[in-house]
Amino acid sequence: MTLDQFKLTIHMVSSLDGFIAKKDNSISWFETSHSYDNGVDGEDPVEFLKTIDCYVMGYHTYELALLLSKDYGWAYGDKPTVVLTTRPLQSDRKNLTFYSGNLNTLIIDRLKPNFNNVWVVGGSKLTKEFLTQKLVDEIRVSILPIILGEGLAFFDQIGQEHLLILKDAKAYKNGMVELCYDVKK
């Protein structure tokens, strides 16, 4: 494992109008009802998820994941997961740790030495911090065919311009479009 293999990806599932969560936290909008004939079939999610080595999330995303885990199970399996928070929290969950320091230090000390593919899975505040500190290698957005109209925005006002390089664009049969970009550094 060498340092230059390290990649930090921001990943979000978003509505066309840029929301990643409804006000009531319901997730039924993730189920789309139609069929896009030109779309590709979904990849085997199990195979795909194997390529991710570690998840990083903010406190509110963690809270939502905990809430949803009651009905759907814990979404991140036994993958190492780091929750960024200054709250003095504890968890019995295997491989889940809390971190309250500087993002750059997190990457240098804890992520780069141990992992290749790190996924930051929300929320918008954390996305903004990683982006403005130029720590993001890749952005992967899955756009669902819906306008939510209100909710939690994917992109907080980042306040900075970032050039992107389109690497992949895929439309799925369920109407979801996945766009993958490198962040130009």
Add this chain to the structure above:
Amino acid sequence: MTLDQFKLTIHMVSSLDGFIAKKDNSISWFETSHSYDNGVDGEDPVEFLKTIDCYVMGYHTYELALLLSKDYGWAYGDKPTVVLTTRPLQSDRKNLTFYSGNLNTLIIDRLKPNFNNVWVVGGSKLTKEFLTQKLVDEIRVSILPIILGEGLAFFDQIGQEHLLILKDAKAYKNGMVELCYDVKK
């Protein structure tokens, strides 16, 4: 020309973070620098634009178009163009008219009898009004490979959920992705 052929399309060119204009109104961000090898070549814009019968825009979009016309010419050619405004304006431009009434009346009285393909080209306030009044048939978004970080948002908080049906997703060699959706009614 029959009534059921009528289609009202919302079209926007947007950054990945959902902005359609920079604060300084500059448009150099429309020029992308990279090449996406799997992308298709751009369609012949002249041929494509021929399919549009009429443009509808809000006052601020009109103002911006006027400003840009000094350097780049008037973007809408001799196509019939309706500017929605309550301001008492006049223009010598051929086929440009101002309208200050109700949107539904505009469609029934002036658009449906005369045109098939009407494009609403901004801004976000007008997009919101057309959407919340259920007058939109199609949404076409061209996403450019950039995070602008701030500016004028494409989607104002619409405040309503709208299911969409993906009809087309195309990635171009310049890194632009064009998504086309029907609005479910």
